[in-house]
Amino acid sequence: xxxxxxxxxxxxxxxxxxxxxxxxxxxxxxxxxxxxxxxxxxxxxxxxxxxxxxxxxxxxxxxxxxxxxxxxxxxxxxxxxxxxxxxxxxxxxxxxxxxxxxxxxxxxxxxxxxxxxxxxxxxxxx
Numbered sequence: 001x002x003x004x005x006x007x008x009x010x011x012x013x014x015x016x017x018x019x020x021x022x023x024x025x026x027x028x029x030x031x032x033x034x035x036x037x038x039x040x041x042x043x044x045x046x047x048x049x050x051x052x053x054x055x056x057x058x059x060x061x062x063x064x065x066x067x068x069x070x071x072x073x074x075x076x077x078x079x080x081x082x083x084x085x086x087x088x089x090x091x092x093x094x095x096x097x098x099x100x101x102x103x104x105x106x107x108x109x110x111x112x113x114x115x116x117x118x119x120x121x122x123x124x125x126x
Contacts, residue, residue, distance in 0.1 A: 013077050016053030021076055023051040040064040046123050 013021075026036065037044055040061060049055040057065060066073055075095075097105060 013051070015056050018056070018077065019051045020054035022069075024064065025071055029069065031043075031069065036065070036068055039068045089115060 026033075033044060033047060034061070036042075037047055040047075041064065042061060046055065050057055062073075062076075089111060097108065100108065
């Protein structure tokens, strides 16, 4: 497996990148630390360790974080979307697409599917 910018294997996210994403989401949504601590059932020091990448959350804690932050697992876990040997920087892409009107999202999905189909055809003829 190749390594991505997070220093982890392709498709995975490092503790540091997870912590950075966790803190970024918390700050962007202006969610107080006390709210997260009380809803997730963890301590402030533990939350800070997660945000600094010093600890990895258990599956239960991860699920509670996703619920409290009101994000998808992809938003908090994926820095990159590996596909066909290339990496697309996800960043705020999910959020930007979600903010589009339904008709625009459908056109974008159709365009992406067409591009993927063309790439498949191109790869199969090589």
